Amino acid sequence: MVIGIIGLGNIGQMLVKGLSKSRVVSPSDMIVFNRSRDKAAELQRLYPFELAATAQETADKADMLFICTKPLDVLPVLRELTLPARLHLVSVAAGVSLQDLETVHSGPVSKVIPTVTSEELRGVSLFASNRLVNDTQRDSLRLLLDALGTAEEVSEESIETATILTSSAPGLIAGILEAFAQAAVRTSPELGIDTARRMLTETLAGTSLLLKGQELGFNQLIERVATKGGITEEGLAVLGRTLPQAFDDLFAMTSEKHALLKQKVQAQIIDRKGEQ
Numbered sequence: 001m002v003i004g005i006i007g008l009g010n011i012g013q014m015l016v017k018g019l020s021k022s023r024v025v026s027p028s029d030m031i032v033f034n035r036s037r038d039k040a041a042e043l044q045r046l047y048p049f050e051l052a053a054t055a056q057e058t059a060d061k062a063d064m065l066f067i068c069t070k071p072l073d074v075l076p077v078l079r080e081l082t083l084p085a086r087l088h089l090v091s092v093a094a095g096v097s098l099q100d101l102e103t104v105h106s107g108p109v110s111k112v113i114p115t116v117t118s119e120e121l122r123g124v125s126l127f128a129s130n131r132l133v134n135d136t137q138r139d140s141l142r143l144l145l146d147a148l149g150t151a152e153e154v155s156e157e158s159i160e161t162a163t164i165l166t167s168s169a170p171g172l173i174a175g176i177l178e179a180f181a182q183a184a185v186r187t188s189p190e191l192g193i194d195t196a197r198r199m200l201t202e203t204l205a206g207t208s209l210l211l212k213g214q215e216l217g218f219n220q221l222i223e224r225v226a227t228k229g230g231i232t233e234e235g236l237a238v239l240g241r242t243l244p245q246a247f248d249d250l251f252a253m254t255s256e257k258h259a260l261l262k263q264k265v266q267a268q269i270i271d272r273k274g275e276q
């Protein structure tokens with residue numbers, strides 16, 4: 001099976017590196033196109049995929065085509081192409097729905113929300129497919145996504161909330177850790193920011209092993225750490241007072257952003273209909 005990739009930013013590159021590392025696809029079975037050819041040529045030196053001269057060439061040769069441009073570039077890029085009816089089109093763009101994609105492709109269409117952690121073959125890839133994706137195509141997609149970590153088929157209704165938990169989360173967790181380190185250094189400047197960051201990074205790795213490797217639940221881990229009447233309990237009480245509102249705000253604002261993005265994609269579809 002030939003995998004096509006259009007767009008070699010964070011996610012396009014993650015797909016090339018992750019799929020190659022997992023060995024589920026060899027670079028020689030990938031055909032890649034990027035707007036800036038130099039970027040693609042540089043990556044090709046490490047991963048010997050076929051470098052397409054045009055996006056159309058990628059679409060013509062691929063069995064499964066990942067479109068990895070920013071959301072508002074997805075429909076304009078795809079409209080310039082003639083997509084073979086048999087092609088399984090896979091968009092990774094947040095805010096672009098299956099129905100939006102069906103305006104540019106009459107064949108099988110899936111939406112995937114990947115995660116940068118898949119470069120290390122860990123993390124969750126979300127996916128949803130339209131009715132034209134047959135069992136073989138769905139199984140092939142699931143195989144690729146499972147090789148990148150874990151694949152979870154979700155309804156389009158829940159994909160936005162799940163996106164925050166799986167795809168935005170690595171960045172959000174890094175943001176939380178940075179604030180944690182900065183607060184430590186405001187309390188004890190002599191510790192130094194680099195030491196604080198290093199301590200948190202190692203602690204995160206250990207925490208993740210306890211949660212995942214030993215299958216400890218969040219509450220079980222809390223019980224192990226928070227000695228009754230001890231120090232951690234005080235910290236947890238502060239989090240209990242402040243975090244629920246912070247996370248409610250986070251979901252409210254990210255939902256609003258998703259809605260805005262979807263509105264802009266809809267406007268692209270309406271403008272196009274007006275032109276025709």
Ligand SMILES: NC(=O)C1=CN([C@@H]2O[C@H](COP(=O)(O)OP(=O)(O)OC[C@H]3O[C@@H](n4cnc5c(N)ncnc54)[C@H](OP(=O)(O)O)[C@@H]3O)[C@@H](O)[C@H]2O)C=CC1
Pocket residue numbers: 006007008009010011012033034035036039055068069070071073077092093094113114115116167168
């Ligand atoms: N980053 C993440 O963690 C996640 C991102 N996504 C989704 O992935 C998509 C890409 O995000 P990300 O990789 O971060 O974005 P980037 O900005 O890093 O990458 C976008 C890429 O698209 C290329 N591009 C733009 N226009 C064209 C075109 N006409 N033809 C070919 N290539 C083109 C750009 O080329 P050039 O090199 O010339 O600029 C660039 O390489 C988005 O839709 C986002 O919603 C989904 C989940 C997670």
Ligand SMILES: O=C(O)[C@@H]1CCC=N1
Pocket residue numbers: 094163167168
């Ligand atoms: O922040 C974004 O828009 C993309 C989609 C989910 C993760 N990154």
